[in-house]
Amino acid sequence: xxxxxxxxxxxxxxxxxxxxxxxxxxxxxxxxxxxxxxxxxxxxxxxxxxxxxxxxxxxxxxxxxxxxxxxxxxxxxxxxxxx
Amino acid sequence: xxxxxxxxxxxxxxxxxxxxxxxxxxxxxxxxxxxxxxxxxxxxxxxxxxxxxxxxxxxxxxxxxxxxxxxxxxxxxxxxxxxxxxxxxxxxxxxxxxxxxxxxxxxxxxxxxxxxxxxxxxxxxxxxxxxxxxxxxxxxxxxxxxxxxxxxxxxxxxxxxxxxxxxxxxxxxxxxxxxxxxxxxxxxxxxxxxxxxxxxxxxxxxxxxxxxxxxxxxxxxxxxxxxxxxxxxxxxxxxxxxxxxxxxxxxxxxxxxxxxxxxxxxxxxxxxxxxxxxxxxxxxxxxxxxxxxxxxxxxxxxxxxxxxxxxxxxxxxxxxxxxxxxxxxxxxxxxxxxxxxxxxxxxxxxxxxxxxxxxxxxxxxxxxxxxxxxxxxxxxxxxxxxxxxxxxxxxxxxxxxxxxxxxxxxxxxxxxxxxxxxxxxxxxx
Numbered sequence: 001x002x003x004x005x006x007x008x009x010x011x012x013x014x015x016x017x018x019x020x021x022x023x024x025x026x027x028x029x030x031x032x033x034x035x036x037x038x039x040x041x042x043x044x045x046x047x048x049x050x051x052x053x054x055x056x057x058x059x060x061x062x063x064x065x066x067x068x069x070x071x072x073x074x075x076x077x078x079x080x081x082x083x
Numbered sequence: 084x085x086x087x088x089x090x091x092x093x094x095x096x097x098x099x100x101x102x103x104x105x106x107x108x109x110x111x112x113x114x115x116x117x118x119x120x121x122x123x124x125x126x127x128x129x130x131x132x133x134x135x136x137x138x139x140x141x142x143x144x145x146x147x148x149x150x151x152x153x154x155x156x157x158x159x160x161x162x163x164x165x166x167x168x169x170x171x172x173x174x175x176x177x178x179x180x181x182x183x184x185x186x187x188x189x190x191x192x193x194x195x196x197x198x199x200x201x202x203x204x205x206x207x208x209x210x211x212x213x214x215x216x217x218x219x220x221x222x223x224x225x226x227x228x229x230x231x232x233x234x235x236x237x238x239x240x241x242x243x244x245x246x247x248x249x250x251x252x253x254x255x256x257x258x259x260x261x262x263x264x265x266x267x268x269x270x271x272x273x274x275x276x277x278x279x280x281x282x283x284x285x286x287x288x289x290x291x292x293x294x295x296x297x298x299x300x301x302x303x304x305x306x307x308x309x310x311x312x313x314x315x316x317x318x319x320x321x322x323x324x325x326x327x328x329x330x331x332x333x334x335x336x337x338x339x340x341x342x343x344x345x346x347x348x349x350x351x352x353x354x355x356x357x358x359x360x361x362x363x364x365x366x367x368x369x370x371x372x373x374x375x376x377x378x379x380x381x382x383x384x385x386x387x388x389x390x391x392x393x394x395x396x397x398x399x400x401x402x403x404x405x406x407x408x409x410x411x412x413x414x415x416x417x418x419x420x421x422x423x424x425x426x427x428x429x430x431x432x433x434x435x436x437x438x439x440x441x442x443x444x445x446x447x448x449x450x451x452x453x454x455x456x457x458x459x460x461x462x463x464x465x466x467x468x469x470x471x472x473x474x475x476x477x478x479x480x481x482x483x484x485x486x487x488x489x490x491x492x493x494x495x496x497x498x499x500x501x502x503x504x505x506x507x508x509x510x511x512x
Contacts, residue, residue: 028243029447040283048281052149058146058150060145061242062142062155062173064243064286068144073144
């Protein structure tokens with residue numbers, strides 16, 4: 001049975017809030033730990049919906065993309081290995 | 084017009100002295116036309132040459148709403164010296180299949196980019212996208228609006244996304260093409276829109292489509308999944324045309340080496356002796372090919388295109404895992420599916436893509452390419468356990484030096500017992 005997207009969104013947000021105290025930017029794979037019983041595609045739908053709702057934002061180096069809670073990542077100071 | 088400030092660039096000026104056109108000249112010309120950011124770009128590059136380190140910061144929360152790729156954030160770390168390039172973001176624009184467009188379109192695109200950004204472009208980036216270099220954060224959304232509403236264009240892939248699929252010119256202009264590469268490229272682009280724009284992969288992923296084994300887009304060297312046109316029947320031979328090549332009536336290589344006199348065409352020396360599997364021979368005046376041994380190297384067809392043509396039962400060979408050298412060096416693609424028909428709507432191919440992506444998303448480490456995962460977990464595991472395909476000799480790099488790579492203990496009568504500690508006592512790892 002497909003996971004309830006609202007429930008998943010809440011789990012993802014809770015997980016990010018907990019995690020962002022230590023690491024503001026997360027890989028998609030980290031988000032999947034929010035609910036390990038859910039399918040990755042379901043988590044992705046939830047993450048994309050959170051981006052649409054402007055609660056989560058993408059951070060991209062150009063070669064790798066990370067997720068962060070809105071405002072948790074400073075755009076002026078971040079740098080990342082790039083190719 | 085505001086005062087223009089040209090920075091001293093003695094080191095960059097050296098680059099103008101060579102025989103080839105220089106980007107320094109190009110940027111200076113544009114700077115003279117009133118575009119200060121081109122002067123600032125050169126100034127910052129000069130500074131990097133002096134300091135021997137980059138003055139770009141990159142990455143950030145730049146993008147257009149809802150997209151996780153397509154914009155690569157660039158910031159100068161010397162904005163006070165070079166204020167017009169304090170923000171200088173790059174946009175990747177999904178190129179039309181095979182890069183077909185007309186000058187009207189290009190003129191309009193350049194006018195838009197002059198208005199919205201620096202006017203500096205890179206046609207094309209390595210992946211194939213049209214690269215628009217240099218704009219500020221507040222111009223990103225208007226540029227995307229113009230691209231999507233006035234040009235019917237979309238942003239390309241960047242970050243941990245599916246990158247913009249690329250293809251050769253295919254049947255549009257090439258008689259060798261065994262595939263409608265443009266149709267496949269377009270279909271993959273449209274089918275996987277979500278993967279192109281909203282990241283969920285461990286790292287980048289690339290599809291490239293070549294119409295024939297000449298592989299003009301270098302799919303085998305550059306893409307995680309290479310789709311390369313091939314045929315499974317026989318090379319078509321026009322014996323009269325073969326004799327016309329031998330008699331000098333038709334120039335070999337379609338006249339490509341006519342700049343000097345290379346002597347008379349020698350079929351034996353230039354074609355038959357160069358066949359990598361030695362599957363060609365002359366039977367009287369007839370050229371014969373043992374097609375079972377043909378490895379699709381394309382040499383004979385390239386030399387005598389009027390006499391030899393690809394077969395008619397066409398499809399694609401699928402390979403996986405090419406990458407550039409971040410971990411363990413560059414890697415070419417490995418054969419996975421020797422032949423697949425690739426007929427619309429490409430269901431068989433897409434079923435395979437689902438299996439591949441599910442495994443990679445589940446097992447791939449962050450920043451691990453598909454080719455690296457295959458290397459880490461093993462080709463045998465990937466082919467047999469993940470894709471559920473029968474192993475064939477062509478999957479094995481050296482079939483005669485190791486004939487048992489896919490055998491499991493339960494498949495061998497009686498199985499086998501193995502004591503690793505005992506083995507290691509006699510053999511160093």
